Amino acid sequence: MNIAFDALPLLGKKTGIGFCEAGQVRALTRLHPEHQYTLNYFAVKNLEEKKQELKPYLDKHVRMKHVFCPPYGYRLVSGLIPVPYSLFFGKDNQITHFFNYIVPPKVAGKTVVTVHDMVYKAYPETVRARTRHMLDLGLVQSMKRADRIVTDSEFSKSEIIRYYPEFASKIRVVPCGVDSEKFHPVHDETAFRKIQETYHLPDSYFLYLGTLEPRKNLENLISAYAEFAKLHEHPAKLVLAGAKGWLYDSIFQQVRRLHLEHQVIFTEYIQEQDLCTLMSYALAFVFPSIYEGFGLPPLEAMACGAPVLVSDAASLPEVTGTDAVIVKPDSIPDMTNGLNRLFTDENLRKSLSQKGFARAKSFSWEKSAELLYQVYQELLPEE
Numbered sequence: 001m002n003i004a005f006d007a008l009p010l011l012g013k014k015t016g017i018g019f020c021e022a023g024q025v026r027a028l029t030r031l032h033p034e035h036q037y038t039l040n041y042f043a044v045k046n047l048e049e050k051k052q053e054l055k056p057y058l059d060k061h062v063r064m065k066h067v068f069c070p071p072y073g074y075r076l077v078s079g080l081i082p083v084p085y086s087l088f089f090g091k092d093n094q095i096t097h098f099f100n101y102i103v104p105p106k107v108a109g110k111t112v113v114t115v116h117d118m119v120y121k122a123y124p125e126t127v128r129a130r131t132r133h134m135l136d137l138g139l140v141q142s143m144k145r146a147d148r149i150v151t152d153s154e155f156s157k158s159e160i161i162r163y164y165p166e167f168a169s170k171i172r173v174v175p176c177g178v179d180s181e182k183f184h185p186v187h188d189e190t191a192f193r194k195i196q197e198t199y200h201l202p203d204s205y206f207l208y209l210g211t212l213e214p215r216k217n218l219e220n221l222i223s224a225y226a227e228f229a230k231l232h233e234h235p236a237k238l239v240l241a242g243a244k245g246w247l248y249d250s251i252f253q254q255v256r257r258l259h260l261e262h263q264v265i266f267t268e269y270i271q272e273q274d275l276c277t278l279m280s281y282a283l284a285f286v287f288p289s290i291y292e293g294f295g296l297p298p299l300e301a302m303a304c305g306a307p308v309l310v311s312d313a314a315s316l317p318e319v320t321g322t323d324a325v326i327v328k329p330d331s332i333p334d335m336t337n338g339l340n341r342l343f344t345d346e347n348l349r350k351s352l353s354q355k356g357f358a359r360a361k362s363f364s365w366e367k368s369a370e371l372l373y374q375v376y377q378e379l380l381p382e383e
Helices: 016-031 047-057 071-080 129-145 154-163 165-170 189-199 218-229 249-257 272-280 296-303 316-320 332-344 346-361 365-379
Strands: 002-006 036-042 062-067 095-098 110-114 148-151 171-173 205-209 237-241 264-268 284-287 308-311 325-327
Touching: 016 036, 016 047, 016 110, 016 296, 016 365, 036 047, 036 071, 047 062, 071 129, 110 129, 110 365, 148 154, 148 165, 148 365, 154 165, 154 171, 165 171, 171 365, 189 272, 205 218, 205 272, 205 296, 218 237, 218 249, 218 332, 272 296, 284 296, 284 332, 296 308, 296 316, 296 346, 308 316, 308 332, 316 325, 325 332, 332 346
Parallel strands: 002 036, 002 095, 036 062, 095 110, 110 148, 148 171, 205 237, 205 284, 237 264, 284 308, 308 325
Antiparallel strands: none
16 A cells, blocks of 8 residues: 655644654554555745754655645645645555645545544634634535544544534544653652652642643642642642643733742643653653543553542543542542542552553554554455
């Protein structure tokens, strides 16, 4: 087979979509080298830098194809005028996979699109206006164009069917995986002291890692933490790590309003090489999001041996099973109790660490890639 991937999510600072594509592409091209793969991308700036970013994915059977055109310019124009994608990337590919919701017009061969979640329908107020606009304009057309729709969880499949039942027969579930070489327990005090100095970390901390944005439910987490902190003379601090998304001002205002400036620490974007150590040394990892299509960070924390707290919302219980403290995302007392249990009960932390580590092992990118490969085989069955 000749298989092409839209490589745009792999470039720049990767979000969850980019990490999902990276894990699946790396595993798939390694497991099935008998096929030819192409990484397609539009770009007009920092061309050499982008080549270097894609270099780790290349092999004798994996190449890249660059078209000198602004990526979002093409998306904007093709949303109004059906400029053929094949005009830029040719007609040789039998399958082209788009990992970020949108399938452009007139792609040669079969098409696969990954629709990670339906948050823009379920909680539109938590989604950036331009993203809502893009999906309102293009998602239905994309799902019509796609031969298969891939999503990350059974929950997300049910959500897509809830809003777009006409596409039910096209949907296939391909869960994400965890890179066990990248995420594993770290016991290295020197490494920890180094990142402590870099990010101004305390010795004992609850860790949230993800984008600062409304659907992550951080204002409720901060309120719950404030109640938890009142119960202890020396409480663990709360570290909110991750880049600013949008509508994040209220998160900082909440910290100031509750006078938690010395107990809540913002680190902004964490370098990839520091993630494993940061998670391994956390007292617990907390992820109280109100909506996730999959929720990869809790699994990555489990792979590092961190006990985990998640909300009982969306796909998170499906991902963590019973191997985490599960709380109601809209209940401050319930979340406070969860934080307090993790802080005071060492046996609970040890038990969750062991169970979570075993659970994370059951989610691998190799398993994810093989499920994705089955989707491709449906489209082009071997003769």
